[in-house]
Amino acid sequence: MRQRGVILISALLITALAAVVAATLFFDTGLTARRATANFAMEQALQIAQGAEALAVEVLREDRNATDTPQDDWAQQVEPVEIVEGSVVLEARVLDLAGRFxxxxxxxxxxxxxxxxxxxxxxxxxxxxxxxxxxxxxxxxxxxxxxxxxxxxxxxxxxxxxxxxxxxxxxxxxxxxxxxxxxxxxxxxxxxxxxxxxLPASARTINVCTAGGIVLDALFALHESDSRHVEYSNLTEEELAERRTGECYPRRTTLASGQQAMLQMTAERSNWFRLETWVTIGSAQFALYSLIQRDGGRVQAVTRSMGSE
The missing domain is CATH 1.10.40.60 (EpsJ-like)
Structure with missing residues (x-):
């Protein structure tokens, strides 16, 4: 009887041990599969985002207007694009960083x-x-x-x-x-x-064609007799956008009114842009932020960051 009891206990221990080993292997296999899926999705998202970056670089290279305004091709809002029907969606926009301080x-x-x-x-x-x-x-x-x-x-x-x-x-x-x-x-x-x-300290001018109302009014701090001027910041975003439907608004010379310091700090064309790209794969979203420099005919991404600002 004692031998039968020992054999039974041994069998139970072996069965329990086998169950633990099987559960561990199952868990590890599932975890490995999930990691592989996540890595594949990340790689897929990165490739799609870099494709969007290459397209943005090309659009900026082709833009040879004398001014950079919200009416330019690069500044147009793009609707979400389905890369793979029902599962992969791309969204992107280009911001003019030269319109900021x-x-x-x-x-x-x-x-x-x-x-x-x-x-x-x-x-x-x-x-x-x-x-x-x-x-x-x-x-x-x-x-x-x-x-x-x-x-x-x-x-x-x-x-x-x-x-x-x-x-x-x-x-x-x-x-x-x-x-x-x-x-x-x-x-x-x-x-x-x-x-x-x-931006690099060498980027010292603000594009008045894309600057917000508050930035435009802040420039009047350099005006010799009207340093507290308030005009553009009183406009809503919609009102400012409406005034910019035809051309650059306000024109640099009109804004500066002959004030040399204001002229030195303003421009109507930009060299620095930020591309924000979001790729949604299933329920997960990946973000790529690209800082793009345009120097004459040369346009390139200078830095990139993923997932955060």
């Missing part, structure tokens, strides 16, 4: 605050009902020195934060870097984000 221009080639750029940015903040002190804070993120501006902050401020770190002291590479500034909330970021860009 480039934060990296706050510091000039000498490593000092650029007076005119600071004036425009402070006015931009004011029009957005944000504290003007953020201009000094952003400038201190970029400049190479460790001496804080009057309303800025350097290593001493950032080392005292819950997650201590030093001030970057280099040009910004992403707008999200603004969120490291103590007290700069997500709501503030959401207000500012549509009106600013992060």
């Amino acid at each position: 480039n934060l990296n221009t706050l510091i000039n080639a000498d490593g000092e605050q650029d007076e005119n750029a600071m004036k425009v940015f402070r006015r931009l903040l004011e029009l957005l009902e944000l504290d003007e002190r953020w201009a000094d804070m952003v400038a201190d993120l970029i400049d190479a020195d460790t001496l804080p501006a009057p309303d800025g902050g350097e290593d001493g401020l950032y080392l005292a934060q819950p997650v201590p770190h030093r001030a970057p002291n280099m040009p910004l590479t992403s707008l999200t870097e603004l969120q490291q500034m103590p007290g700069f909330t997500r709501q503030m970021y959401a207000k500012l984000q549509p009106h600013v860009a992060v």
Whole structure:
């Protein structure tokens, strides 16, 4: 009887062990299959997004107009395109980053605050009902020195934060870097984000043909006698778009009215664009963001990021 009991227990243990091994193998096989499916979907999405990027580059290369306006081919909204019926959908749009204020221009080639750029940015903040002190804070993120501006902050401020770190002291590479500034909330970021860009410091002009009303009014900070001018920011997006249906509005010379500083900071053509591409495969969506530079007849993607801003 004792031998039968031992044999029965041994059989049960072997059966249990076999069940555990089988379940583990089944789980591992299923996990491997899911990973393979996800990797394939990611690769497929990337290939489709890069195809959209190549098309955008070609459209920008073919655009030889004297001005870049919302009426150009590259600026037209494209409806979602079904790549594979019922399962793969592509959406994309091109944004003119030259129509925004480039934060990296706050510091000039000498490593000092650029007076005119600071004036425009402070006015931009004011029009957005944000504290003007953020201009000094952003400038201190970029400049190479460790001496804080009057309303800025350097290593001493950032080392005292819950997650201590030093001030970057280099040009910004992403707008999200603004969120490291103590007290700069997500709501503030959401207000500012549509009106600013992060580009090489050499991109110092704003395309008035595509700039928003707030950016256009901020440029008047350089006007010698009308620095608090408010006109374009009073227009709704629809009203501004309607005035731009025919040609560039406002024209650069009309906006500047002979003010040399305004003329130096404005243009009617763009060299920097952002392509936003979304590929939906089944229930999953993949995003690719491409920074595209146009330099004469040469157009190329400079940087890419997937899945986030």
